[in-house]
Amino acid sequence: MTAVRITGLAGAPRDVAAETLDAFARDLDGEVIHPDDDGYADAISLWNGMIKKRPAVVIRPAGTPDVVRTVDFVREHELELSIKGAGHNIAGLALTDGGITLDMSGLKGVVVDAERQMARVGPGCTLGDVDRATQEHGLATTLGFVSATGVAGLTLGGGFGYLTRRFGWTVDDLEEVEIVTADGAVRRASRTENEDLFWALRGGGGNFGVATEFVFRLHEVGPQVTSGVIAWPASEADGVLDLYRTVVESAPRELTAVVVRRNAPPAPWLPEAAHGTPIIMLVVCHSGTLEQAQADLAPIKSHGEPLADMLLVRDYVAQQSLLDATQPKGMHFYWKSEFLPGLSDELFETYNAQFADLKAPANQIVLFHVAGALNEHPEDDGAMGNREAAFACVIQSMWPGDSPAGDANRDWVRSAWQALKAYSTGGNYVNFQTADEADERTVESYRGNYSRLEAVKAKYDPSNLFRGNRNIRP
Numbered sequence: 180m181t182a183v184r185i186t187g188l189a190g191a192p193r194d195v196a197a198e199t200l201d202a203f204a205r206d207l208d209g210e211v212i213h214p215d216d217d218g219y220a221d222a223i224s225l226w227n228g229m230i231k232k233r234p235a236v237v238i239r240p241a242g243t244p245d246v247v248r249t250v251d252f253v254r255e256h257e258l259e260l261s262i263k264g265a266g267h268n269i270a271g272l273a274l275t276d277g278g279i280t281l282d283m284s285g286l287k288g289v290v291v292d293a294e295r296q297m298a299r300v301g302p303g304c305t306l307g308d309v310d311r312a313t314q315e316h317g318l319a320t321t322l323g324f325v326s327a328t329g330v331a332g333l334t335l336g337g338g339f340g341y342l343t344r345r346f347g348w349t350v351d352d353l354e355e356v357e358i359v360t361a362d363g364a365v366r367r368a369s370r371t372e373n374e375d376l377f378w379a380l381r382g383g384g385g386n387f388g389v390a391t392e393f394v395f396r397l398h399e400v401g402p403q404v405t406s407g408v409i410a411w412p413a414s415e416a417d418g419v420l421d422l423y424r425t426v427v428e429s430a431p432r433e434l435t436a437v438v439v440r441r442n443a444p445p446a447p448w449l450p451e452a453a454h455g456t457p458i459i460m461l462v463v464c465h466s467g468t469l470e471q472a473q474a475d476l477a478p479i480k481s482h483g484e485p486l487a488d489m490l491l492v493r494d495y496v497a498q499q500s501l502l503d504a505t506q507p508k509g510m511h512f513y514w515k516s517e518f519l520p521g522l523s524d525e526l527f528e529t530y531n532a533q534f535a536d537l538k539a540p541a542n543q544i545v546l547f548h549v550a551g552a553l554n555e556h557p558e559d560d561g562a563m564g565n566r567e568a569a570f571a572c573v574i575q576s577m578w579p580g581d582s583p584a585g586d587a588n589r590d591w592v593r594s595a596w597q598a599l600k601a602y603s604t605g606g607n608y609v610n611f612q613t614a615d616e617a618d619e620r621t622v623e624s625y626r627g628n629y630s631r632l633e634a635v636k637a638k639y640d641p642s643n644l645f646r647g648n649r650n651i652r653p
């Protein structure tokens with residue numbers, strides 16, 4: 180009898196009889212992809228090209244019953260499982276090396292109830308899928324800045340975007356989740372059903388099961404917003420950062436502004452002479468009335484002599500994919516993040532100092548303004564916490580896989596992070612953690628909410644079946 184080697188729950192390989200695996204595969208309505216199959220390379224491709232993992236088998240479920248069959252199978256045979264949404268997680272958590280990957284990306288589908296302002300969202304949807312469907316009704320929920328990102332991973336880790344100042348973390352608009360837990364049960368979790376599980380799902384990651392449906396509350400947004408990018412030479416950084424602080428101090432919640440300092444990409448909207456030179460940009464989204472936006476953005480548009488001003492009236496859906504090209508799939512990426520409580524002169528000085536030796540042209544440090552609605556909830560309203568965050572600071576590096584610059588880039592990110600960590604709330608975003616970050620970083624993400632997460636984990640996944648994530652141990 181032949182056997183297939185599959186990585187077990189404890190990390191060591193286990194032999195599963197080929198007949199057993201075949202019988203499991205025959206039971207599924209969906210697709211089973213083996214390493215020799217044509218679709219395998221596509222099924223294991225991730226946004227971060229740095230991650231190389233080869234699952235023994237990839238399952239593409241046709242629906243929730245296949246998810247239950249897969250969870251039952253890996254539990255009974257004590258096999259390592261990973262769950263793939265859109266494969267955007269920087270640490271490559273979507274894949275397992277040698278285990279079984281449940282690829283949920285085919286389970287798309289968005290049903291919008293415009294009257295009740297709610298959307299039911301399949302676990303394979305990208306942010307773009309949801310934004311396009313909800314915007315047909317002039318509605319939106321808070322999703323992130325790059326449209327190819329998966330809704331499932333983003334939501335389970337907390338989620339933020341241009342609408343966070345108005346409506347809070349993505350999980351503040353999460354109403355319900357359907358989930359297959361480690362015992363193979365299909366449960367619904369909401370504020371009135373399996374409340375403890377729902378609390379944990381609002382930021383606690385993929386630790387509690389396989390989410391098979393999300394229900395979000397929607398708000399009237401757009402469909403047109405005033406938004407885009409405005410850039411100045413980095414020699415103007417002090418003035419632009421002062422302007423930024425002044426603007427965000429009095430900005431209505433409809434206005435979200437993001438600072439990015441880096442070298443200019445060879446983008447057509449920037450003058451050719453500026454390509455490759457140091458710049459500082461504001462990425463802006465104003466989702467209030469067009470008149471209000473004009474007034475609120477006037478100080479930004481009249482500041483100094485911008486290299487380019489692309490702050491325009493555009494569709495919200497277009498704004499939600501404006502940054503897509505800056506994050507091309509397959510490059511090597513390395514990030515660090517911290518939440519910040521505010522902006523100070525010392526922080527700006529430290530921020531600017533990191534650009535003395537940038538190492539790679541696409542390296543950048545981003546400050547996202549998130550203060551507003553999220554701060555009005557108590558710290559323990561959902562596992563995400565981090566309710567004192569006013570800014571998310573992300574230090575990002577990107578390089579082609581064949582470049583020898585990887586180590587230098589990682590060192591640059593780590594060194595900038597060490598310097599900027601001094602201004603942190605003490606919290607960081609679990610969804611931005613890289614593969615080499617220690618467990619303490621996960622504890623730091625949740626801080627006061629961590630022990631409650633451990634208790635929910637012990638109740639719903641005592642054998643830690645769902646460990647292919649920033650793992651909360653039971």
Ligand SMILES: Cc1cc2nc3c(=O)[nH]c(=O)nc-3n(C[C@H](O)[C@H](O)[C@H](O)COP(=O)(O)OP(=O)(O)OC[C@H]3O[C@@H](n4cnc5c(N)ncnc54)[C@H](O)[C@@H]3O)c2cc1C
Nearest residue numbers: 264265266267268272323324329331332333338339385390
């Ligand atoms: C370019 C880029 C931009 C980003 N911008 C933002 C942003 O603006 N705001 C923001 O909040 N985040 C942002 N992120 C971070 C993003 O939220 C995380 O990378 C998230 O993990 C991506 O989700 P995914 O489904 O694509 O990931 P995957 O890599 O597929 O999965 C990520 C994790 O979620 C788990 N998971 C996925 N689907 C399920 C499921 N159905 N059930 C249970 N667990 C599941 C996986 O097991 C894994 O642990 C960005 C990431 C990238 C790469």
